Amino acid sequence: MIVGINCGHTISGQPGSGAVGYISESSETRAVGYSLMYYLRERGVTVIDCTNDRASSTQENLREIVDMANRQPLDLFVSIHFNSGGGRGTEVYTYNGERFRQAELVCENMEKLGFINRGIKNGSNLYVIRRTNARAMLVEVCFVDTRSDVDLYKKVTAQGVAQAIGDAILGEDFEEELTMAQYEELKKLIADQTARVDVLQNEVYKLQNPMIYNYIDNNMPEWARTAVKWCVDNGIIVGTGDGLNLDDTKLWTCVVIYRLAMSLE
Numbered sequence: 001m002i003v004g005i006n007c008g009h010t011i012s013g014q015p016g017s018g019a020v021g022y023i024s025e026s027s028e029t030r031a032v033g034y035s036l037m038y039y040l041r042e043r044g045v046t047v048i049d050c051t052n053d054r055a056s057s058t059q060e061n062l063r064e065i066v067d068m069a070n071r072q073p074l075d076l077f078v079s080i081h082f083n084s085g086g087g088r089g090t091e092v093y094t095y096n097g098e099r100f101r102q103a104e105l106v107c108e109n110m111e112k113l114g115f116i117n118r119g120i121k122n123g124s125n126l127y128v129i130r131r132t133n134a135r136a137m138l139v140e141v142c143f144v145d146t147r148s149d150v151d152l153y154k155k156v157t158a159q160g161v162a163q164a165i166g167d168a169i170l171g172e173d174f175e176e177e178l179t180m181a182q183y184e185e186l187k188k189l190i191a192d193q194t195a196r197v198d199v200l201q202n203e204v205y206k207l208q209n210p211m212i213y214n215y216i217d218n219n220m221p222e223w224a225r226t227a228v229k230w231c232v233d234n235g236i237i238v239g240t241g242d243g244l245n246l247d248d249t250k251l252w253t254c255v256v257i258y259r260l261a262m263s264l265e
């Protein structure tokens with residue numbers, strides 16, 4: 001997977017630099033963006049740094065970014081920004097507001113960190129979304145001029161945000177194939193469960209179809225034969241024309257009666 005990452009805007013003080021509130025957008029896009037690049041590279045992603053630090057204007061900055069992104073085929077282009085204007089939470093801009101999985105996961109993962117999920121919005125009018133060839137998303141992490149957002153951001157740290165966004169980018173790979181060891185473990189688990197179901201089905205079958213003993217022969221359990229014979233001999237049980245018609249419970253009853261009789265002798 002090849003991903004282009006852009007730390008939004010030029011650096012602080014330059015033309016095209018970002019919003020400033022309790023924190024500076026330009027500084028924090030770099031803190032999050034470079035953590036994100038490191039995080040993705042550690043996980044085997046080829047990362048193209050599409051950050052432009054200096055430009056004579058906002059237009060030049062944006063053109064530079066898009067040129068860097070379009071220099072090679074990318075699977076995804078991600079631009080990191082911070083919002084301003086006094087709202088709260090995270091929002092993600094995509095072309096036509098398309099709700100692709102990685103964009104949705106950014107919102108969901110940031111929500112797990114405690115940021116309000118402002119959802120996916122239409123970013124077709126944003127230069128870096130419109131002009132990049134690859135599928136693109138622009139992440140507005142949180143608001144630089146809202147105290148509670150900045151406090152949460154500082155608590156979570158740029159690395160935490162980078163990890164949330166990084167996991168979202170990797171999200172489509174989470175359904176990776178099982179390793180051989182996982183496959184064997186799963187196969188064993190299924191075999192164990194199947195064996196237990198077999199035992200249960202057997203028990204249910206026995207309950208629904210109780211064994212009936214009509215004769216004192218080898219079919220009757222040995223532990224019951226003497227007792228049953230004694231009961232027959234003493235007229236306690238009487239067979240019908242078809243035999244004794246004894247189930248397991250009746251066998252046990254014969255045994256109890258027989259032992260009681262023996263103990264009284």
Ligand SMILES: [Zn+2]
Pocket residue numbers: 008009018019025081082083
């Ligand atoms: Zn911005």
